[in-house]
Amino acid sequence: MTRGTSAGRATLADVARLAGVSSSTASRALNGLGQFTPETRAAVLAAAEELGFEPSPLARSLRTQRTHTIGFVVPDVSSPFYAAVLQGAQRLLEREGYRVMLMDSEQEAPRELAALRTLLMHQVDGLLVSTTGVSPESFESVLSMRRTPCVFFDTALEDIGDGVVLLDNREGIGLLVRHLVDHGHRSIGVLAGPQRETSAIERLDAFRQEAIAQTVSAEDLVRLCRWTHESGYEQSIELLEPEPIVSAIVACSAELAVGCLAACRELGVKVPDEVALACFDDPYFAPLLEPALTAIAYEPAELGRVAATLLLERIGSDDVERNEVRVPVRLVVRRSCGC
Amino acid sequence: MTRGTSAGRATLADVARLAGVSSSTASRALNGLGQFTPETRAAVLAAAEELGFEPSPLARSLRTQRTHTIGFVVPDVSSPFYAAVLQGAQRLLEREGYRVMLMDSEQEAPRELAALRTLLMHQVDGLLVSTTGVSPESFESVLSMRRTPCVFFDTALEDIGDGVVLLDNREGIGLLVRHLVDHGHRSIGVLAGPQRETSAIERLDAFRQEAIAQTVSAEDLVRLCRWTHESGYEQSIELLEPEPIVSAIVACSAELAVGCLAACRELGVKVPDEVALACFDDPYFAPLLEPALTAIAYEPAELGRVAATLLLERIGSDDVERNEVRVPVRLVVRRSCGC
DNA sequence: TTGTAAGCGTTATCAC
DNA sequence: GTGATAACGCTTACAA
Numbered sequence: 101m102t103r104g105t106s107a108g109r110a111t112l113a114d115v116a117r118l119a120g121v122s123s124s125t126a127s128r129a130l131n132g133l134g135q136f137t138p139e140t141r142a143a144v145l146a147a148a149e150e151l152g153f154e155p156s157p158l159a160r161s162l163r164t165q166r167t168h169t170i171g172f173v174v175p176d177v178s179s180p181f182y183a184a185v186l187q188g189a190q191r192l193l194e195r196e197g198y199r200v201m202l203m204d205s206e207q208e209a210p211r212e213l214a215a216l217r218t219l220l221m222h223q224v225d226g227l228l229v230s231t232t233g234v235s236p237e238s239f240e241s242v243l244s245m246r247r248t249p250c251v252f253f254d255t256a257l258e259d260i261g262d263g264v265v266l267l268d269n270r271e272g273i274g275l276l277v278r279h280l281v282d283h284g285h286r287s288i289g290v291l292a293g294p295q296r297e298t299s300a301i302e303r304l305d306a307f308r309q310e311a312i313a314q315t316v317s318a319e320d321l322v323r324l325c326r327w328t329h330e331s332g333y334e335q336s337i338e339l340l341e342p343e344p345i346v347s348a349i350v351a352c353s354a355e356l357a358v359g360c361l362a363a364c365r366e367l368g369v370k371v372p373d374e375v376a377l378a379c380f381d382d383p384y385f386a387p388l389l390e391p392a393l394t395a396i397a398y399e400p401a402e403l404g405r406v407a408a409t410l411l412l413e414r415i416g417s418d419d420v421e422r423n424e425v426r427v428p429v430r431l432v433v434r435r436s437c438g439c
Numbered sequence: 440m441t442r443g444t445s446a447g448r449a450t451l452a453d454v455a456r457l458a459g460v461s462s463s464t465a466s467r468a469l470n471g472l473g474q475f476t477p478e479t480r481a482a483v484l485a486a487a488e489e490l491g492f493e494p495s496p497l498a499r500s501l502r503t504q505r506t507h508t509i510g511f512v513v514p515d516v517s518s519p520f521y522a523a524v525l526q527g528a529q530r531l532l533e534r535e536g537y538r539v540m541l542m543d544s545e546q547e548a549p550r551e552l553a554a555l556r557t558l559l560m561h562q563v564d565g566l567l568v569s570t571t572g573v574s575p576e577s578f579e580s581v582l583s584m585r586r587t588p589c590v591f592f593d594t595a596l597e598d599i600g601d602g603v604v605l606l607d608n609r610e611g612i613g614l615l616v617r618h619l620v621d622h623g624h625r626s627i628g629v630l631a632g633p634q635r636e637t638s639a640i641e642r643l644d645a646f647r648q649e650a651i652a653q654t655v656s657a658e659d660l661v662r663l664c665r666w667t668h669e670s671g672y673e674q675s676i677e678l679l680e681p682e683p684i685v686s687a688i689v690a691c692s693a694e695l696a697v698g699c700l701a702a703c704r705e706l707g708v709k710v711p712d713e714v715a716l717a718c719f720d721d722p723y724f725a726p727l728l729e730p731a732l733t734a735i736a737y738e739p740a741e742l743g744r745v746a747a748t749l750l751l752e753r754i755g756s757d758d759v760e761r762n763e764v765r766v767p768v769r770l771v772v773r774r775s776c777g778c
Numbered sequence: 779t780t781g782t783a784a785g786c787g788t789t790a791t792c793a794c
Numbered sequence: 795g796t797g798a799t800a801a802c803g804c805t806t807a808c809a810a
Contacts, residue, residue: 109585111803122781127805135779154560158506159803162497162786169540177529178740183522190516190543199561201508202539204529221493222538246448329723358727383724384668388697390729401517450787461797466789474795498787501802 110151119147171219188404249414263410272396273306289321289346332359354381372438394437449490458486510558527743588753602749611735612645628660628685671698693720711777731773
């Protein structure tokens with residue numbers, strides 16, 4: 101286990117010297133390119149082994165202009181949702197020999213753009229991003245610096261990027277509303293998210309469509325919230341005081357449902373007897389709330405895996421079609437809906 | 440906004456050419472090193488501006504042997520705890536001009552070692568790691584490849600690394616036990632974590648110490664769990680069936696508490712009337728469970744910030760002292776303890 | 779089949 | 795003050 105000649109780690113030149121060949125030969129032998137006499141090949145491999153040679157990704161990247169690094173941009177890594185997506189993507193990417201460089205936009209458009217610029221400057225081979233209210237134009241202008249493949253997840257930007265992966269929001273809301281209608285509810289309220297994010301928009305829109313289809317009163321029962329349980333709490337109060345003006349509530353996220361539950365408890369409104377509740381998202385503690393939440397479940401990590409897969413395909417070949425994938429959701433019936 | 444001469448982005452050479460100076464002068468001017476006539480300086484800056492010059496981090500790193508990249512290794516990014524730590528560290532590092540390269544060890548020692556090797560190969564300037572059952576020896580052998588600063592968080596490896604950041608586990612458990620004792624409990628069970636992780640070990644150990652100090656029965660009421668609510672559920676059953684053999688339970692994590700609650704509900708054991716419950720960790724839904732959980736709260740992001748700070752100090756200067764920091768915890772009293 | 783040499787885009791060490 | 799020139803560690807034409 102001799103170290104390289106100098107203090108630091110062994111370089112290709114060291115290997116070549118020890119094997120008695122030129123560094124180009126050493127390079128090719130190690131990368132399995134071209135043909136060699138068995139002896140040369142063996143000598144190089146032995147030398148590399150002996151020196152514990154590890155090629156420098158830095159030097160290699162500088163030369164090849166490929167970094168095997170993917171930039172990942174999210175509004176908030178600490179959210180369980182994004183964290184899970186990240187994990188899904190990271191695992192797959194790592195297995196394919198890619199590293200992930202993470203940036204948190206902290207929900208601020210300028211930071212998001214800065215993050216993208218940094219990532220592009222670092223010559224990442226691809227981008228996985230969940231955007232947060234950045235205009236398509238500024239996005240386009242940053243991305244156009246370099247022609248780097250980019251796949252969006254959870255949020256879409258009209259016609260931008262090489263692919264989008266979204267949850268099946270419409271189907272989820274549809275399942276929720278139809279289930280409540282089956283329970284006989286005709287006056288259903290909705291706690292919706294901020295209307296500049298794809299998922300929030302799609303869910304509210306689906307609710308309206310579905311409500312119309314089921315001829316259930318709706319428009320005045322729509323409450324817009326931020327994605328926090330505090331916001332869900334406040335807006336629920338509006339729906340419940342002084343008297344409940346709905347017999348059921350659809351929450352567009354688990355946080356909102358949790359806020360709603362808190363409001364009901366505080367006002368002494370019985371769930372599901374006086375007001376039924378069901379929500380999009382199925383966090384692990386949903387079965388343990390009182391009452392257990394009827395919810396739309398899905399696998400967040402799947403978003404990451406699919407997005408990563410799409411991205412790698414784009415990096416591999418450059419055909420042009422920009423495709424959109426929906427990750428399936430399913431209804432998990434528990435007690436909060438009245439079942 | 441003219442582009443560089445060739446198709447790609449402008450290089451230092453392009454800037455130098457346009458400014459009519461050599462590239463070394465351009466480099467120095469842009470980095471503010473050495474002295475120049477005001478004209479030279481202005482010309483270089485103007486040229487850089489004009490070409491939209493961005494130095495290549497790749498080339499720079501190859502030359503300087505510093506990457507401004509920190510490797511971050513965790514057992515499971517999708518866990519809210521690690522995700523929050525990551526966010527804390529990432530924000531601080533980003534502000535200091537560092538990038539984060541993320542690896543998930545998936546709780547497997549070999550993967551963790553592989554991750555470290557990959558990161559070192561990429562010449563990260565420092566390492567932030569929460570280890571999962573890797574032997575100090577193998578860790579040492581990997582780290583010694585290169586003398587890269589390394590700070591551990593949430594888990595410690597005896598005498599290894601340049602710093603450790605841990606929660607104040609003992610204080611947390613102490614608060615829990617003393618509070619339950621104040622309620623008059625003398626027979627307290629504990630749901631403990633796997634005994635190869637620092638936090639799990641310290642919490643159980645603190646429980647034993649505290650139990651002895653308070654002369655509360657303990658040893659036979661210790662149940663070892665994995666960190667899952669399923670495991671918490673199973674082990675709680677052992678404590679509660681056929682008859683509860685404890686009047687109170689301390690859960691060493693929120694997940695375990697959630698499992699315990701499920702077990703109590705299933706067996707018809709009333710919390711807190713028949714059995715009181717309190718736990719380490721204070722997830723956001725703790726107030727919303729039935730009953731609301733009495734818990735040990737702390738700021739996970741703080742772990743990340745402190746760890747990152749320690750690491751950057753190490754990177755800056757190389758004094759030798761390896762210091763250990765404890766992140767404070769506090770008791771949040773709710774209803775599950777009987778208050 | 780193998781070697782030579784150029785080059786990726788910087789920074790650092792010298793001279794001038 | 796500024797400019798050659800040589801690295802950093804690798805890949806890849808092009809020659810031999």
